[in-house]
Amino acid sequence: MIYPSIDKLLTIVESKYMLVYLAAGRSKQMIKTGFYQKPLNEYKSVKTIGRALEEINDNLIHVEKR
DSSP, X not given: OOSSOHHHHHHHSSOHHHHHHHHHHHHHHHHHXXXXXXXXXXXXXXXXXXXXXXXXXTTOSOOOOO
16 A cells, blocks of 8 residues: 555645656755655655655645645
8 A cells, every 4th residue: 555645645736747746856855955844753655755745645845726
């Protein structure tokens, strides 16, 4: 089972393309700066892309809808 669910993420972000764009950008930011919004032991995912999706799911990354 993939966490977080794509269906739940699409209720937060308006399209799959925007979801990919946000997650990729946040993942690169994590790699570059080493800044995480939650303690590392609270993430379920090991990879930064999964961690970025978890942050979007937890509303730690705010998305403005047009």
